[in-house]
Amino acid sequence: MLKSIEGSPLYPIVNPRSVVFFGASNRASAMGTSQLLSLKVLGYQGAVYPVHPKETTVQGLPAYRHIRDIPEIPDLAVIVLTAPLACEALEECAEAGMKSAIVISGGFREAGPEGAAMERRLVETAKTHGMRFLGPNCIGVANPHQQVNTTFLRYEGNPGFIGLASQSGSYVTQMFHYLSQFSLGFSAAFSVGNEANVDIVDCMEYLGACPHTRVIALYIEAIRRGREFVEVARSIVPHKPIVAYYAGGSEMGRRAGFSHTGAMAGPDRLYDGVFRQSGVLRAQSMTELFDFCMALGNLPPPAGRRVMIQTHSGGPGAAAADACGRAGLELPEVSRNAVEKLSPYIPPTGSTANPLDITYSRNVMDYFLKIPKVLLADDAIDIFLFYILMPSDMVRASFRDLGVPSEEVEEKSESFLNNLSSYVAHLREEYGKPLVGFTYRSFNERFVAGLLEQGIPVYAGPERAIRAIQALVRYHEIKSKIRN
Amino acid sequence: MLKSIEGSPLYPIVNPRSVVFFGASNRASAMGTSQLLSLKVLGYQGAVYPVHPKETTVQGLPAYRHIRDIPEIPDLAVIVLTAPLACEALEECAEAGMKSAIVISGGFREAGPEGAAMERRLVETAKTHGMRFLGPNCIGVANPHQQVNTTFLRYEGNPGFIGLASQSGSYVTQMFHYLSQFSLGFSAAFSVGNEANVDIVDCMEYLGACPHTRVIALYIEAIRRGREFVEVARSIVPHKPIVAYYAGGSEMGRRAGFSHTGAMAGPDRLYDGVFRQSGVLRAQSMTELFDFCMALGNLPPPAGRRVMIQTHSGGPGAAAADACGRAGLELPEVSRNAVEKLSPYIPPTGSTANPLDITYSRNVMDYFLKIPKVLLADDAIDIFLFYILMPSDMVRASFRDLGVPSEEVEEKSESFLNNLSSYVAHLREEYGKPLVGFTYRSFNERFVAGLLEQGIPVYAGPERAIRAIQALVRYHEIKSKIRN
Numbered sequence: 001m002l003k004s005i006e007g008s009p010l011y012p013i014v015n016p017r018s019v020v021f022f023g024a025s026n027r028a029s030a031m032g033t034s035q036l037l038s039l040k041v042l043g044y045q046g047a048v049y050p051v052h053p054k055e056t057t058v059q060g061l062p063a064y065r066h067i068r069d070i071p072e073i074p075d076l077a078v079i080v081l082t083a084p085l086a087c088e089a090l091e092e093c094a095e096a097g098m099k100s101a102i103v104i105s106g107g108f109r110e111a112g113p114e115g116a117a118m119e120r121r122l123v124e125t126a127k128t129h130g131m132r133f134l135g136p137n138c139i140g141v142a143n144p145h146q147q148v149n150t151t152f153l154r155y156e157g158n159p160g161f162i163g164l165a166s167q168s169g170s171y172v173t174q175m176f177h178y179l180s181q182f183s184l185g186f187s188a189a190f191s192v193g194n195e196a197n198v199d200i201v202d203c204m205e206y207l208g209a210c211p212h213t214r215v216i217a218l219y220i221e222a223i224r225r226g227r228e229f230v231e232v233a234r235s236i237v238p239h240k241p242i243v244a245y246y247a248g249g250s251e252m253g254r255r256a257g258f259s260h261t262g263a264m265a266g267p268d269r270l271y272d273g274v275f276r277q278s279g280v281l282r283a284q285s286m287t288e289l290f291d292f293c294m295a296l297g298n299l300p301p302p303a304g305r306r307v308m309i310q311t312h313s314g315g316p317g318a319a320a321a322d323a324c325g326r327a328g329l330e331l332p333e334v335s336r337n338a339v340e341k342l343s344p345y346i347p348p349t350g351s352t353a354n355p356l357d358i359t360y361s362r363n364v365m366d367y368f369l370k371i372p373k374v375l376l377a378d379d380a381i382d383i384f385l386f387y388i389l390m391p392s393d394m395v396r397a398s399f400r401d402l403g404v405p406s407e408e409v410e411e412k413s414e415s416f417l418n419n420l421s422s423y424v425a426h427l428r429e430e431y432g433k434p435l436v437g438f439t440y441r442s443f444n445e446r447f448v449a450g451l452l453e454q455g456i457p458v459y460a461g462p463e464r465a466i467r468a469i470q471a472l473v474r475y476h477e478i479k480s481k482i483r484n
Numbered sequence: 485m486l487k488s489i490e491g492s493p494l495y496p497i498v499n500p501r502s503v504v505f506f507g508a509s510n511r512a513s514a515m516g517t518s519q520l521l522s523l524k525v526l527g528y529q530g531a532v533y534p535v536h537p538k539e540t541t542v543q544g545l546p547a548y549r550h551i552r553d554i555p556e557i558p559d560l561a562v563i564v565l566t567a568p569l570a571c572e573a574l575e576e577c578a579e580a581g582m583k584s585a586i587v588i589s590g591g592f593r594e595a596g597p598e599g600a601a602m603e604r605r606l607v608e609t610a611k612t613h614g615m616r617f618l619g620p621n622c623i624g625v626a627n628p629h630q631q632v633n634t635t636f637l638r639y640e641g642n643p644g645f646i647g648l649a650s651q652s653g654s655y656v657t658q659m660f661h662y663l664s665q666f667s668l669g670f671s672a673a674f675s676v677g678n679e680a681n682v683d684i685v686d687c688m689e690y691l692g693a694c695p696h697t698r699v700i701a702l703y704i705e706a707i708r709r710g711r712e713f714v715e716v717a718r719s720i721v722p723h724k725p726i727v728a729y730y731a732g733g734s735e736m737g738r739r740a741g742f743s744h745t746g747a748m749a750g751p752d753r754l755y756d757g758v759f760r761q762s763g764v765l766r767a768q769s770m771t772e773l774f775d776f777c778m779a780l781g782n783l784p785p786p787a788g789r790r791v792m793i794q795t796h797s798g799g800p801g802a803a804a805a806d807a808c809g810r811a812g813l814e815l816p817e818v819s820r821n822a823v824e825k826l827s828p829y830i831p832p833t834g835s836t837a838n839p840l841d842i843t844y845s846r847n848v849m850d851y852f853l854k855i856p857k858v859l860l861a862d863d864a865i866d867i868f869l870f871y872i873l874m875p876s877d878m879v880r881a882s883f884r885d886l887g888v889p890s891e892e893v894e895e896k897s898e899s900f901l902n903n904l905s906s907y908v909a910h911l912r913e914e915y916g917k918p919l920v921g922f923t924y925r926s927f928n929e930r931f932v933a934g935l936l937e938q939g940i941p942v943y944a945g946p947e948r949a950i951r952a953i954q955a956l957v958r959y960h961e962i963k964s965k966i967r968n
Contacts, residue, residue, distance in 0.1 A: 028885060031844075106833050106843075107833070111833070166799070167799075168797070168798050168799025168800075168802065169797075169798075169799070170797030170798060170799040170800055171799040171800075174797065174800075174873060174924055175924065177875070177924070177925055177926070178924040178925070181926055219799060221802055245803075247799070247802040247803045247805075247806045248802070248806065249806055249809075249810070250805075250806050250808075250809025250810050251809055252805040252806060252808050252809030252815050253802055253803070253805050253806025253807075253809055254806075255805070255837075256798075256801055256802040256804075256805035256806070256839055284947065285803065285807075285945055285946075285947040286799075286803060286924070286945060287924075287944060287945045287947075313652070313653075313654030313658065314652050314653075314654065314740075315650070315651075315652025315653070315654040315655040315703060315731070315770075316652075316654055316655075316658075317740055318652065318705055318731040318732070318737055318740040319729075319731045319737075319769065319770060320740075321731075321734075321736040321737050321739070321740035322731045322732065322733055322734050322736060322737025322738075322740070323737075323769075324734075324736050325733075325734025325735055325736030325737055326733070326734050331736050349590050349591070349595070353739075355740055359590075360515075389658060391661070401512060440658055440659065440661070440662040440770070440771075441661055441662070442661070442665055444928075460771060461769055461770060461771045462769075463768065463769040463771075
């Protein structure tokens, strides 16, 4: 495992001190322009040098005819030209003494034999000059912690803790918004494209050492260096979890991936074996990949697989229990001592079994704080899963019923729900146990949004919550095995 | 199968001309009060008669000491009293000549032997007087087409086409909001509780005949009348699809269900067999139950299982293709004739394979209309699945770039996106083939919301879309088999 990211050849690619852009212009619709603007909009602090054959300024920045005209040797080149011009640009960069590039351009190996020849030329250039480059046929990188985004979509949301290496560029850019819906974000994200020089294993190595990355996510259509993948993954897994979604498992997925990146995938079982050997958790979809990341990056290690379910609704409780059963998790009995302490909060219709079902919610403070405190303190319980039905509407109605003037209702409700979510989030620190919520309501609801902002995972439905809990439990089992 | 709902003993329970309420009062926090208010708020047109031992008016309505004092024999009684009082109330209703009731009250069989005795008393009363009742230990019914809602939560959204019979009350009320997020709604929904007199089979029979119901959804913890379940389901399935989610499949789910409704569930395989024999589609979660309903209630029958995937992003295309492979669906080649017609719309980097990947979206009209029209006209294609990335932000930015005054941008974008979604929705009618979208963006985005409002199913990610397509294909296969 890498000791620090500064030692990685990928460091300047994703933390450049300055960037030269090939392909940005004053045409708003040009892809290179969008990419330059993404970088500017995010507030990138380093110097940005557009190279352009004709213009003297590009998007308000002084433009240069040739890389030689730039007053310094830039740290990183971003190349968004046609394939033949991209080859030339990379050569010019190499000759100017540059060491790092991102080749966004398509039209290489994925386009046929002629493209493959040009790709070999890129590789040759890099080899001769000791250069490293990402791509070609990729979308670039995002490192929101350093205000870096070389992709053509604007970064949305905050910097986060998910380090992504993806064989699909869409699964970098189009996840900016997706993740922001759950208050998640990238620590660093790489679109590896054709992996001519830098591949998914290199990225994994970088992310293993990256201090902002708490969990590594991989989108895989084909692994090219199997042995190295296993070795690098096994060196990282004792320190941080790795989750992978593999889209080449079926014959049809395999064919689709092939036409996309030109790499041949293997059968599902083979990849299952590779992941198992590597200690990598396998997700069944991109949404599940990030579901797992949300739990793995936010939650302390569980002591075991004993899950306590709390609900005030029988159906969601039964569905959660059933999902636990299917996932091989245990539903312990609440200890006698805890049952006694719970009695003031449980109405006669309720049950202190597991699921603990209070049948209706008399008092939100009981439901979200007092009962959880008793359960989290119980040694019989490793993980706490709770059902959330907390519509902002209902809170507003309660404030109105209490006679709060209508112009203050909105603010009072927001602040009440924010405080409540802070108190709940604090339980994780107080008890050091994983805390997970599930709901069927919109994730825009203030209480749910508040929990997510404070790193308490909440899932749409019990099944997703429990799959994520299962991944968390498995990770800590794998980790202790790999360590020994 | 029932010929018409008017012939069903459940008709007055879910289409009452007048309602007598036991348990509503002037205390806002009383459960009976919430239920009476839910009915009023929805705009129920029939007469509502609160019975109250002391008050002369309840929530603004004249209250009656005794059911005898009411000027007519009400159509339906809603009883929200303690268990012993509920027994008395049902007797009074029966003696007054009433034929239908909903017993919301808990504390019956699910509470132990004493409760079980009281439940027998309810059954006896009904039997003696030829009465039918829903419950006890239930939450009532919702029929938004008739402005009927006897549950304690307000109905949200519009009347819809999903007929639900649920062994969990929460999965009636707490789904009002859930469904409204997808522009879905109930045609009629029953919380069956302890099923002392009316059970899930009776409800299924009613929903089979209900003209507003296009698809029947069941939440099941245990089936009590197995043989009747199979018979009734098989008589309905040739006319409309039935989807079930069963929460008792694992030992843990079984135990949770038992403590919830007092019914003993059976092993997973047994239920798998029952569902297969009945022609009922099985969903793996409540979210999946409604995912299936969205496709089954909105889409025309597919001629086969050949799915065309359209994307402008390789990753989502590969993931969709892989999910198709796993679901046993086919990805046909686009016919030569169609490939020719597509050529003006596909850039050189693109592919007319399946997934058809245009690699980037040059023109939204091409992507959402012209290309789909060619593909939908192709005889090789039964079902059309398309990837959606259509942020409102981007549309607003385009209008701004075109020089539209900033105060008009919002309105112009909304109207553009609404029109575009209407055009896309119209393709379903024009070609008579199923059309399904998937996205990773928020369902609040205008274009996605527009599609959902017009009954084009859109799912969060390709896997959910394809599971729903698989259910649609399976339903039409089952239907043709049961018919023969």
